[in-house]
């Protein structure tokens with residue numbers, strides 16, 4: 001993102017829940033690079049993704065608040081103490097964790113999101129914007145919709161607790177707008193890839209890129225078509241939606257490169273020739289329609305960042321190579 005005076009000069013202050021995670025680290029990177037001093041609210045004590053992306057100097061411009069989104073008081077203090085005007089809510093458990101423990105999944109993914117909205121309602125003089133992570137998992141499998149692109153407004157038919165929780169959050173956002181005039185944007189990502197993606201079912205493509213860089217064989221555990229979205233595009237879209245004047249309760253579908261997994265592997269081999277023969281894929285198709293229309297987002301934002309797949313892979317390779325040269329490349333995730 002082009003450097004500009006931080007938005008704090010314009011009286012804005014961002015708090016990002018779950019920003020020690022993958023997408024959050026890239027949102028923080030974008031904010032810090034343009035001069036902001038964002039507040040990170042996360043239950044984790046570790047910050048390995050942020051350390052991989054930010055310099056020590058840049059990390060010094062980030063405020064860390066350790067807290068749990070299931071605690072109204074923790075989050076409310078984080079918002080009030082730092083004069084937060086823009087809330088970006090990412091903290092969540094992923095698909096496998098929600099499947100393993102749906103009660104905990106609901107506490108974090110649903111009640112945690114309700115806390116965000118309730119704080120925005122009670123502190124409406126302070127909090128002006130909410131953008132939260134929904135997911136393409138609100139959609140059902142390809143067979144449910146038939147062949148071709150799934151149009152905006154198609155019925156939601158999530159097949160996992162995780163997807164149902166995300167759909168529930170979109171519903172609660174709608175009610176907060178209808179009942180209390182709280183506007184929000186929910187963004188439905190599909191499979192986001194890039195440095196820092198080290199967990200969840202769709203982390204396979206990023207792990208394959210890392211394996212290619214270190215020259216190790218790697219098997220992606222699914223096949224079929226997916227929508228690969230470069231993480232910096234995703235981070236910028238969160239920030240655009242936080243800063244545009246979008247009223248109402250909007251839920252936008254994101255779209256990146258819709259490709260078959262074997263096409264992804266071919267592209268990786270072209271960008272990183274040592275990967276030839278190391279990467280393969282096996283297993284089922286993922287149960288989410290991969291070809292989703294994002295025309296509502298394009299209509300409302302005018303344009304959306306869409307890094308071509310080969311460039312996204314190249315940028316990811318370059319960062320992994322730098323981390324490897326600096327002795328900072330963690331490859332433990334390749335074993336999981």
Ligand SMILES: NC(=O)c1ccc[n+]([C@@H]2O[C@H](COP(=O)([O-])OP(=O)(O)OC[C@H]3O[C@@H](n4cnc5c(N)ncnc54)[C@H](O)[C@@H]3O)[C@@H](O)[C@H]2O)c1
Nearest residue numbers: 018020021022023043044068069090091092133135189192
């Ligand atoms: N990565 C993707 O491809 C993708 C796709 C669709 C939707 N999403 C959604 O985007 C958001 C961010 O995804 P990600 O890949 O960066 O996830 P991630 O798992 O890397 O990060 C999640 C972060 O939330 C934090 N967290 C978990 N429980 C918490 C709690 N109770 N209180 C405070 N913090 C807590 C974790 O410590 C972690 O830092 C999530 O809501 C996810 O469901 C991600």
